[in-house]
Amino acid sequence: MNKQLLWTAFIVLSNLVGAQVGINTANPQGIFHIDGGKDNLKVGLPSIVQQANDFTVAMSSLIGAGTVSVGIGTTTPTQSLDIANGNLRVRNINSSVGVSGDKLLVADSNGIVKVAGVDAFSADDSGNRVLNAAGGADLNANDDWNDNMFTTLLLDVQYDPQNAYDPTTGIYTVKKDGLYFLYGVCGFATPGSGSGVFDGTSGDAFTSLYVDDGRVATTNAVIHRGDKNPLPANSFNLYFLTSNATIWLKAGQQVSLQFLTYGTNNMVGNLSDLKISKANSRLIINKLL
Known part of the structure; x- marks a missing residue:
């Protein structure tokens, strides 16, 4: 049984x-x-x-x-x-700050979530940044560049985990194929007083992002002689010229931030008074995919 x-x-x-x-x-x-x-x-x-x-x-x-x-x-x-349909939600998600070993996630056209490449999340800088270059000694139009000629802006390294930016040449060499966001800003400065009165004369200033030998983005602004911002006496006028581009890049390509002034003599009474403030300039590169 x-x-x-x-x-x-x-x-x-x-x-x-x-x-x-x-x-x-x-x-x-x-x-x-x-x-x-x-x-x-x-x-x-x-x-x-x-x-x-x-x-x-x-x-x-x-x-x-x-x-x-x-x-x-x-x-x-x-x-x-x-x-099959809908979003993923985590209630009361842990608010701890990411660490360098974390990975960025993306969803493909089929909704499949996966790691965006193999690059680690940056805990020291923002998001998926691979370069933040800014700062250095100011330049002036009398000594440091020529009228109507593009010049590469050399900046100090603030964040460069791939060791891909050369501050002596101002060139970032792409390490990995991918989709990149490029952002460049050049801060042109003229004195608040003492370099001529506003009389309508002016010149053009340009900021451009270059990939290899070609411009992928350009911004320009007119700088008038004696044109004063509403700033305190003995201050300076600051013109931010920014350019940005989202572009596919291959390993070995070179990115640089360049500037040009045309009709430079018309901007100031003395060329030494037209400066580029590197403290207000920067080149930022983010790897998106």
Whole structure:
């Protein structure tokens, strides 16, 4: 009798191990299947509309033999966790600051979340920044550049984890193929007084982002002689010229921030009074993908 009960129990357990469990459905589509709307077909696959209220745990050969996957709103998950529609939310998410080993995430056109390249998140600078160059000694138009000639702006390194920026040449050499955001700003300064009165004469100033030998973005502004901002006496006028570009770059390409003034003599009474404030200039590069 005991042998008969043991044998019966063994048969029942064997059937349970191989069974599919369904709640609100007699036609489970996975190891464990909840039909939240009680609207699935008794035979065959439920429609997309019918799957929308379902929760399924399945064995999925699509992500590796013998791998268990979970589907929310789908009975055929293709990833370890597959949400058919909607957003992922974490309530009371941990507010700790990221560390250098963290990775940035993106979602592809199919909604699959993955690591954006292999670059680590920057805990020392913002987001996925790979360069922040700013600062250095001021330049003046009398000694440091020529009229109507583009000149590369040399800046001090503030943040350069790839050691890709050469402050002696002002060139950032791309280390990895990818999509980059480039941002350059050049701060032109003229004195608040003492370099001529406003009489309508002026010149043009340009700030450009270069990739190799070609400009990918340019901004210009007119600088009038004697034109004063409403600043305190003996202060200076500051013109921020910014350029930015989002562009695919390949390893080995070179990025630089360059400037030019045209009609420079018309901007100030004395060329030494037209300066570039490196404290107000910078080159920032972010790797997006």
